[in-house]
Amino acid sequence: MRYRTWILxxxxxxMVLAACGxxxxxxxxxxxxxxxxxxxxxxxxxxxxxxxxxxxxxxDHLDQAIAGDFSGSTVEIWAQWLPESSEAANFTYxxxxxxxxxxxxxxFQPTPDYETALQVAVDGGNAPDLAQIAQPGKMHxxxxxxxxxxxxxxxxxxxxxxxxxxxxxxxxxxxxTLYGVYYKTDVKSIxxxxxxxxxxxxxTVPTTWDELIALSDQIVAxxxxxxxxxxxxxxxxxGWVATDWMEDILLRTASxxxxxxxxxxxxxxxxxxxxxxxxxxxxxxxxxxYAYGGNTYINATWIGETQDPMFAEGGPQCWMxxxxxxxxxxxxxxxxxxxxxxxxxASEWPNKPETDVDFFYFPPIExxxxxxxxxxxxxxxxxxxxxxxxxxxEWLATPEAAAGWIERGGFLSPLTTVxxxxxVYPNNQLAEMVAGATTVxxxxxxxxxxxxxxxxxxxGMVDWVAAxxxxxxxxxxxxxxxxxxx
Amino acid sequence: MAEAIHPIRSMxxxxxxxxxxVVVGVVFIALWLGLRxxxxxxTFAAFGPTLSKLAQALVALILGVGGIWALFxxxxxxxxxxxxxxxxFLRPYVxxxxxxxxxxxxxxxxxxxxxxxxxxxxxxxxxPLTNYTQAFTDQEVILAxxxxxxxxxxxxxxxxxxxxxxxxxxxxxxxxxxxKAFVFMPLAISFVxxxxxxxxxxxxxxxxxxxxxxxxxxxxxxxxxxVDLGLLQEVEPVAWLQxxxxxxxFLIAIMVWLQVGLAMVILSAAIKGVxxxxxxxxxxxxxxxxxxxxRVIVPTIRGSILTVFTTIAIAVLKVFDIIxxxxxxxxxxxxxxxxxxxxxxxxxxxxxxxxxxxxxLVAVLPIMIVNIRNxxxxxxxx
Numbered sequence: 001m002r003y004r005t006w007i008l009x010x011x012x013x014x015m016v017l018a019a020c021g022x023x024x025x026x027x028x029x030x031x032x033x034x035x036x037x038x039x040x041x042x043x044x045x046x047x048x049x050x051x052x053x054x055x056x057x058x059x060d061h062l063d064q065a066i067a068g069d070f071s072g073s074t075v076e077i078w079a080q081w082l083p084e085s086s087e088a089a090n091f092t093y094x095x096x097x098x099x100x101x102x103x104x105x106x107x108f109q110p111t112p113d114y115e116t117a118l119q120v121a122v123d124g125g126n127a128p129d130l131a132q133i134a135q136p137g138k139m140h141x142x143x144x145x146x147x148x149x150x151x152x153x154x155x156x157x158x159x160x161x162x163x164x165x166x167x168x169x170x171x172x173x174x175x176x177t178l179y180g181v182y183y184k185t186d187v188k189s190i191x192x193x194x195x196x197x198x199x200x201x202x203x204t205v206p207t208t209w210d211e212l213i214a215l216s217d218q219i220v221a222x223x224x225x226x227x228x229x230x231x232x233x234x235x236x237x238x239g240w241v242a243t244d245w246m247e248d249i250l251l252r253t254a255s256x257x258x259x260x261x262x263x264x265x266x267x268x269x270x271x272x273x274x275x276x277x278x279x280x281x282x283x284x285x286x287x288x289x290y291a292y293g294g295n296t297y298i299n300a301t302w303i304g305e306t307q308d309p310m311f312a313e314g315g316p317q318c319w320m321x322x323x324x325x326x327x328x329x330x331x332x333x334x335x336x337x338x339x340x341x342x343x344x345x346a347s348e349w350p351n352k353p354e355t356d357v358d359f360f361y362f363p364p365i366e367x368x369x370x371x372x373x374x375x376x377x378x379x380x381x382x383x384x385x386x387x388x389x390x391x392x393x394e395w396l397a398t399p400e401a402a403a404g405w406i407e408r409g410g411f412l413s414p415l416t417t418v419x420x421x422x423x424v425y426p427n428n429q430l431a432e433m434v435a436g437a438t439t440v441x442x443x444x445x446x447x448x449x450x451x452x453x454x455x456x457x458x459x460g461m462v463d464w465v466a467a468x469x470x471x472x473x474x475x476x477x478x479x480x481x482x483x484x485x486x
Numbered sequence: 487m488a489e490a491i492h493p494i495r496s497m498x499x500x501x502x503x504x505x506x507x508v509v510v511g512v513v514f515i516a517l518w519l520g521l522r523x524x525x526x527x528x529t530f531a532a533f534g535p536t537l538s539k540l541a542q543a544l545v546a547l548i549l550g551v552g553g554i555w556a557l558f559x560x561x562x563x564x565x566x567x568x569x570x571x572x573x574x575f576l577r578p579y580v581x582x583x584x585x586x587x588x589x590x591x592x593x594x595x596x597x598x599x600x601x602x603x604x605x606x607x608x609x610x611x612x613x614p615l616t617n618y619t620q621a622f623t624d625q626e627v628i629l630a631x632x633x634x635x636x637x638x639x640x641x642x643x644x645x646x647x648x649x650x651x652x653x654x655x656x657x658x659x660x661x662x663x664x665x666k667a668f669v670f671m672p673l674a675i676s677f678v679x680x681x682x683x684x685x686x687x688x689x690x691x692x693x694x695x696x697x698x699x700x701x702x703x704x705x706x707x708x709x710x711x712x713v714d715l716g717l718l719q720e721v722e723p724v725a726w727l728q729x730x731x732x733x734x735x736f737l738i739a740i741m742v743w744l745q746v747g748l749a750m751v752i753l754s755a756a757i758k759g760v761x762x763x764x765x766x767x768x769x770x771x772x773x774x775x776x777x778x779x780x781r782v783i784v785p786t787i788r789g790s791i792l793t794v795f796t797t798i799a800i801a802v803l804k805v806f807d808i809i810x811x812x813x814x815x816x817x818x819x820x821x822x823x824x825x826x827x828x829x830x831x832x833x834x835x836x837x838x839x840x841x842x843x844x845x846x847l848v849a850v851l852p853i854m855i856v857n858i859r860n861x862x863x864x865x866x867x868x
Contacts, residue, residue, distance in 0.1 A: 084535070116831065141834075235814060236810065236814045236832075238814050238816055239816075292692070293692035296690065296692075296725045296728060297692050299725070299728055299816075299817075300690045300725050300727075300728065309692075449833075450832055450833045450834065451833045451835065454832050454833070455828065455832060455833060459815070459816055462816045462817070463816075466728060466730070466816075466817060478625070482626075484835075
């Protein structure tokens, strides 16, 4: 009897532990939105958050708050940045001056399993005052369900529109009403390469598509391994890296109008313009010897380990990787170093950004479409309308709200009013890239219906890779067929 | 039991009621405090990240198991405060009603809601069957159904066959329990845990790199010898989970690994229950060992085999974790439960999600009925 009890206990214990373990696993899965953003370089003293003069011109509630009108009140704010992550720590840090200025307590809750948790809270009538949202489609859902506070009535939208990169301002609108204020952006149109390896071999940074292909051929011809590090395995979000490639290329081979029509399904998913972009993409992905390990590697390798061969002993085995800046934390030995100490500043990483690994702009393809940039971004939306909540949202739209995080590194603001000299590498260059972009395209898969954007577009890319680029038309036709009707 | 009740019976009614109130109060306060401790994420923060999780799990375990016991105990104390006749009348209900209520609230109500939802969660003005016509014309769903069928055809049969063979063989060796423990152990591992383990078994690294996957390490090493011997041109690591259609079978192997233990334990007990004189009679009649096994033992334990088979079949139809963890449903390995999850949590598409759930339910029902009937027959027969 006792023996059996122990077995039962052991089994139950195992299940409980497994449940806990499962939770951890799901929170660390690197989906597009939840990937750990590695901090950029931290230069102490570059900016000091508390000493900043707060420019409140045009933001009435913030003025009142600074005058102390709402002192003692509390605002609850949620975001997807995981507990104990450097992002959550940085956001907490960046919020401190607001409390000092206004006496309003900000209760920030980093939430694991964020999207479900927020949905449940909203459904249950316990929505936080402010919440971060990565996908505009989600904002539309909440707004159409009547859960969100419309901001246009009281928010100084003229000021916001003037202060912000227009593309991001417009994405906060639904039917000309402002619902979301963008806070943090991510640039995806960059390609990382090993600095020393390029220098040793006399490779130069390509500025056109033809140069990019010529460099790729050169690397193959030199017997230096494979030019490209590509992989898309990302647990239940397999394939999203490939969707970013498609979008970045489409912005370079088609007009912004076509890009937007593709998102809104005014043209079919497999429009000839899109298939043309797919051809460009397969030129890099499926040309023999271009991608390290071939299509099997692309599908079998986790996105955090994509670039491991770039750091192989005896020189890079793959040379170029297109990925947003967060990937720096996963380079070579950085992964282990940061696992041991999440607060390790970039200047102390084993593989250093800029000096060891640098990036170049993913080159334009057709001249007429200029130099577009593909980005994603996080916005804040408002569920409960109180003066102190308004004040915080207004403050989040000022450069001061970005200062703390910029100081810590790894932050790019959608505000053009943030002085460029606040930023350190790589965000100073990324900010210039965004400011100089002819078009800023928002991550299309985040804007499409989830059935496609987080469903068949992802799995279609996986199938396409599995087929080594064969049957492109059939696969894009299947994605088109899966577009939800009605 | 009689001694235990007697002292309480000797109390005055007033004392008994007071005792009941005190016990109920203590139980509720203890549960409330315990749940509050669990709800606060910072309770165990002082222990550090790993220990705090363990401490939390331990408290949850104590609270879960102990809490149920405490609630039943409290309920028992209440009815014991009543007159004897009422106590005797009410006691069975104390144990049955909560179970029925819980099953009703957490099982029957949601099931009914799901079935209704699959017909009502349709676009305005569309036919109630829209979800079903959509499901059965969707290539992805048809693929998932096909895969479920493959799982159903192979996993239970393989588990039972291997489990039965093992049970029969192990019956004749000295360290039987030790050998059985090894086969039984995977059963204690969760599906997610097993899938993570097997991800490493099937892991693939490009040629030239260290193969961290057990299977590929063996494959490349053995292949390397064969190449050295000139028997093979070259050997390349295999991305097992990408090999359509074999990957589905590799995933089924995980399920079999998990379930063989269950089959073995039950069938081993059944084999030991076969009357010795029956086997000896067969032996005297000149039956070979194989004949005895297939013509005497197997027919005798048919009921147990059926029970094990149907139990595993139900688990197989509901399979989700293994696929979700290893391939995420890619490479043609998706099953209905994975589709259900995706429709529900990724696409927020309640109509399709409930339809998937109903399809699974309908598929499981007949097997459940066979299982229950069989159990009942066994109960009567024994």
